[in-house]
Amino acid sequence: MKILKEFYDQTSEGLKVDRFVLSNDRGVSVELLSYGAIVSSVKLPDRDVGSVDVVLGFDKLKDYEDNGSYIGAMVGRYANRIAGGRFTIDKTEYQLTQNEGVNHLHGGNFGLNNRIWDALHYESDNEVGVEFTTVLEDGLDGYPGKLQVCVKISLNPNNQLSFDYSAQTDRPTHVNLTHHGYFNLAGRFSGSCENHYLWIDADSYTPSDAGQIPTGEFRPVENTPLDFRTPKRLGQDNAAPLGEPEGFDNNWVLNKADGELRLIAELSDHESKRRLHVLTTQPGLQCYTAQHMAIEGDNDFPGYGPRAGVALESQHFPDTPNQPNFPSTLLIPSEVYHHTTIYQFDFE
Helix, strand or coil, X not given: CEEEEEEEEECCCCCEEEEEEEECCCCCEEEEECECCCEEEEEEEECCCEEEEXXXXXXXXXXXXXXXXXXXXXXXXXXXXXXXXXXXXXXXXXEXXXXXXXXXXXXXXXXXXXXXXXXXXXXXXXXXXXXXXXEECCCHHXXXXXXXXXXXXXXXXXXXXXXXXXXXXCCCEECECEEECEECCCCCCCCXXXXXXXXXXXXXXXXXXXXXXXXXXXXXXXXXXXXXXXXXECCCCCCCCCCCXXXXXXXXXXXXXXXXXXXXXXXXXXXXXXXXXXXXXXXXXXXXXXXXXXXXXXXXXXXXXXXXXXXXXXXXXXXXXXXXXXXXXXXXXXXXXXXXXEEEEECC
């Protein structure tokens, strides 16, 4: 196990960005950036070409700054959507940034994905990692409370890439943090993920309206395109609204208690024989198959087209602040927000 810290680039405002390279003795290496706490690369050994990068990423910081797909980044203080960008706490209504039509998405314009985090790297016999910390100021993007955020990202000898999230606030606020990585187990430039197989341990999902805001219901996945209780190809069915590109952008209600760490999903590529297991303490999983992705390439970068990767975002449910039937995301000053998600890679 080892870790390397090096200078990566400067932001458009001249701020320094560091890169950290985590590696284990089984040939797995992970690159992290202090900008957005981004996972910019996950390389797995390959007998034919030495190693294969299985997450979408960029080689230039400017591409991360200019791109709106949250590729590889931390998102929050509230991941996913909040209807109308509004919620009420103790009879006080808060208006958030409306950055997706009339709704609020992934923390707004000044969330976790586009800031420089403080970063402290560490290593032990059992893991190597980086502790990323930052503060979201009171009133930023309309949220109440000064929120102190810590995300520890680590790699261990069992090829587990772990995310340990914690947060504290000085005023009641809503918190929902996640990692917005896109996986392609065949390789980041291999094309569509529609032939990947996915299994999700979920008997129900949260249906949503045309703006992807939940109705508040829990519906069975049985006899719907969202039934992944038996592994199936991502391209086999389609859950997109009529007229939209085929794919998925949905939230599953996991068969587990909130706070219980357990295996909830498996993504596999049969041709390369690579698999990804997802374990989490979170109650929900948002799967997005990137059907709207259209990132142009150039002479040095091939670009990413629709379904170039699949995001498996463990989190609380969309619009929870306005949905009394959903597990609460309210954080008060006397409590600590804490969740863990593990991505475990398996390869031959």
